[in-house]
Amino acid sequence: MEQDLSKALTLAVLLVTLAAGVAQAADPAKAATNDPLASWNQGSAKKAIVDFVANATKEGSPGFVPHPERIAVFDNDGTLWAEQPMYFQFAFALDRVKALAPQHPEWQTQEPFASLLKGDVKAALAGGERAVVQLMMATHAGTTTAEFEKIVRDWIAAAKHPKTGRPFTEMVYQPMLELLGFLRANGFKTYIVSGGGVEFMRPWAERVYGVPPEQVIGSSIRTKFELRDGTPVLVRLPEIDFVDDGPGKPVGIQTHIGRRPVAAFGNSDGDLQMLQWTAAGPGPRFCLIVRHTDADREWAYDRASHIGRLDKGLDEAAARGWTVVDMKSDWRRVFPFEKE
Amino acid sequence: MEQDLSKALTLAVLLVTLAAGVAQAADPAKAATNDPLASWNQGSAKKAIVDFVANATKEGSPGFVPHPERIAVFDNDGTLWAEQPMYFQFAFALDRVKALAPQHPEWQTQEPFASLLKGDVKAALAGGERAVVQLMMATHAGTTTAEFEKIVRDWIAAAKHPKTGRPFTEMVYQPMLELLGFLRANGFKTYIVSGGGVEFMRPWAERVYGVPPEQVIGSSIRTKFELRDGTPVLVRLPEIDFVDDGPGKPVGIQTHIGRRPVAAFGNSDGDLQMLQWTAAGPGPRFCLIVRHTDADREWAYDRASHIGRLDKGLDEAAARGWTVVDMKSDWRRVFPFEKE
Numbered sequence: 001m002e003q004d005l006s007k008a009l010t011l012a013v014l015l016v017t018l019a020a021g022v023a024q025a026a027d028p029a030k031a032a033t034n035d036p037l038a039s040w041n042q043g044s045a046k047k048a049i050v051d052f053v054a055n056a057t058k059e060g061s062p063g064f065v066p067h068p069e070r071i072a073v074f075d076n077d078g079t080l081w082a083e084q085p086m087y088f089q090f091a092f093a094l095d096r097v098k099a100l101a102p103q104h105p106e107w108q109t110q111e112p113f114a115s116l117l118k119g120d121v122k123a124a125l126a127g128g129e130r131a132v133v134q135l136m137m138a139t140h141a142g143t144t145t146a147e148f149e150k151i152v153r154d155w156i157a158a159a160k161h162p163k164t165g166r167p168f169t170e171m172v173y174q175p176m177l178e179l180l181g182f183l184r185a186n187g188f189k190t191y192i193v194s195g196g197g198v199e200f201m202r203p204w205a206e207r208v209y210g211v212p213p214e215q216v217i218g219s220s221i222r223t224k225f226e227l228r229d230g231t232p233v234l235v236r237l238p239e240i241d242f243v244d245d246g247p248g249k250p251v252g253i254q255t256h257i258g259r260r261p262v263a264a265f266g267n268s269d270g271d272l273q274m275l276q277w278t279a280a281g282p283g284p285r286f287c288l289i290v291r292h293t294d295a296d297r298e299w300a301y302d303r304a305s306h307i308g309r310l311d312k313g314l315d316e317a318a319a320r321g322w323t324v325v326d327m328k329s330d331w332r333r334v335f336p337f338e339k340e
Numbered sequence: 341m342e343q344d345l346s347k348a349l350t351l352a353v354l355l356v357t358l359a360a361g362v363a364q365a366a367d368p369a370k371a372a373t374n375d376p377l378a379s380w381n382q383g384s385a386k387k388a389i390v391d392f393v394a395n396a397t398k399e400g401s402p403g404f405v406p407h408p409e410r411i412a413v414f415d416n417d418g419t420l421w422a423e424q425p426m427y428f429q430f431a432f433a434l435d436r437v438k439a440l441a442p443q444h445p446e447w448q449t450q451e452p453f454a455s456l457l458k459g460d461v462k463a464a465l466a467g468g469e470r471a472v473v474q475l476m477m478a479t480h481a482g483t484t485t486a487e488f489e490k491i492v493r494d495w496i497a498a499a500k501h502p503k504t505g506r507p508f509t510e511m512v513y514q515p516m517l518e519l520l521g522f523l524r525a526n527g528f529k530t531y532i533v534s535g536g537g538v539e540f541m542r543p544w545a546e547r548v549y550g551v552p553p554e555q556v557i558g559s560s561i562r563t564k565f566e567l568r569d570g571t572p573v574l575v576r577l578p579e580i581d582f583v584d585d586g587p588g589k590p591v592g593i594q595t596h597i598g599r600r601p602v603a604a605f606g607n608s609d610g611d612l613q614m615l616q617w618t619a620a621g622p623g624p625r626f627c628l629i630v631r632h633t634d635a636d637r638e639w640a641y642d643r644a645s646h647i648g649r650l651d652k653g654l655d656e657a658a659a660r661g662w663t664v665v666d667m668k669s670d671w672r673r674v675f676p677f678e679k680e
Binding site: 068071145189198199202206212213214216220223224225227231232234241247248250251254255256257258259273276277280 | 408411485529538539542546552553554556560563564565567571572574581587588590591594595596597598599613616617620
């Protein structure tokens with residue numbers, strides 16, 4: 001059955017490809033813009049992607065990847081959307097603290113909340129990891145999953161990036177959107193594997209990235225099933241369940257997918273183990289690191305950054321021949337809202 | 341993009357359906373056997389399934405379910421394969437204890453192992469839940485994920501059911517295999533949501549049920565990423581991570597799928613919360629309980645059984661109008677190996 005479906009899907013992809021071909025032939029003026037990776041400049045990174053996919057889909061090629069094995073995993077912050085000047089989920093947590101403050105008079109004197117409410121993010125984070133965990137627990141727990149989903153939807157619809165004034169969901173990388181689509185058009189299942197909260201990403205990942213909720217893997221807090229007046233709810237508890245970062249990423253991948261990806265895309269040392277795990281499998285493999293080199297159109301940071309530090313990853317990429325994207329030279333356009 | 345793919349898939353399903361129709365027309369003698377649910381007797385259960393699917397796939401129908409929402413979840417033990425005279429994973433654990441005993445001389449005197457090695461299962465389980473957990477930890481941990489997968493593959497290829505002498509993977513219900521295929525042919529994603537260990541099911545679930553590893557949800561122990569001589573491995577630790585049973589099932593569903601299923605299939609009170617969670621969503625819903633009523637072809641047990649007890653579930657099914665399958669009268673054939 002699964003095989004029939006796979007054949008049907010291959011047939012469908014073929015039909016869509018043919019249809020696209022016809023459309024292209026009918027309007028030669030448009031042919032140039034039908035490049036599925038139009039926002040990528042010609043160069044070694046683009047060539048590596050195109051070659052990998054061409055081989056993966058060519059039966060008989062040594063680079064061929066059978067349909068069910070076409071699993072591609074993507075980090076989110078700094079790989080699919082921007083992460084400067086702070087992780088966007090942190091911006092969400094800050095706004096939640098302000099919204100919840102009237103119900104928590106004790107926060108006026110209790111850290112890290114007191115400093116945050118005075119607008120002093122730096123002092124709030126002086127408490128280190130403990131402060132961040134306290135903040136996450138306070139702002140992400142205590143609701144049902146359905147209530148939390150609505151809170152995230154409402155926030156993401158209204159919140160604006162502090163530098164560009166754009167909605168956060170426009171701060172996504174146009175070349176990576178094209179890459180996600182290109183892989184899917186070639187039979188890959190695309191997954192997000194992020195240190196961010198899984199229930200923070202799911203409400204908008206399908207609309208923004210075309211990645212359905214069941215293909216989003218992230219950090220989580222525990223939930224508990226309850227009947228409230230006979231209605232089943234899942235209540236979000238103030239307890240860490242899983243941290244999907246660094247060595248947690250391969251664990252999250254195995255837990256959720258149960259097979260090793262053939263392609264992995266990241267931008268920081270938090271993605272290193274995911275890239276190593278992907279690279280170590282048998283047969284064709286593709287590992288790519290997005291390097292932030294464009295201070296004009298985006299940001300420039302790597303080895304010394306406290307957000308999205310890329311240090312060991314750069315060394316390992318060089319040693320192992322992973323593809324490194326130089327944002328400044330490899331990307332013709334960074335954000336969808338940029339003028340052509 | 342996802343929408344294009346969805347359209348392409350719908351088109352492909354249509355083409356396959358048309359092709360099947362042509363094949364059927366060409367050989368009228370075979371027409372009767374082209375019923376996708378041929379092992380189901382005509383009756384209210386079969387009619388309920390067929391009606392639900394017909395409506396779910398008919399745009400404009402009040403029962404229509406958009407493609408991405410077509411998520412169906414299945415319990416495994418007692419719903420897709422037999423669970424008598426013991427959960428098959430327990431048979432696996434027993435065989436593992438015997439295989440590992442030479443490396444554990446202390447097991448000769450230490451319970452629950454000592455009793456098990458003498459063949460006294462009842463005495464071994466006198467220690468209750470603690471004994472079962474000890475057994476699972478000892479037999480499921482201490483390997484890498486790749487090693488454990490091989491152990492399961494080797495065992496499942498050789499082990500025989502104590503009553504029928506058949507491989508466990510033939511102790512699956514033919515009507516349920518047809519149901520899985522029927523749902524998938526109509527655009528449903530089929531998931532297993534089982535109390536069994538997720539890494540025990542994944543190595544054979546795709547071959548036996550057509551369910552890929554990423555659509556298997558189960559109980560788990562913790563794993564840890566390590567570099568061994570530079571090679572990344574995931575090591576299985578003797579710590580419970582998640583128990584996917586009873587109220588754990590909706591939690592597992594939310595963690596892995598991130599949206600509520602529209603159809604759920606179970607057989608015991610361990611599936612009750614999964615059925616309640618599925619039933620409580622908006623729009624069309626389908627909940628089904630397999631009732632073991634056939635002592636001749638399978639087993640007959642429900643309210644008083646210690647394996648697969650079905651007590652509250654029967655009451656709730658009656659109160660809420662869920663479909664209850666009477667195995668004896670609703671299934672023309674139970675196992676694939678039965679003669680027609």
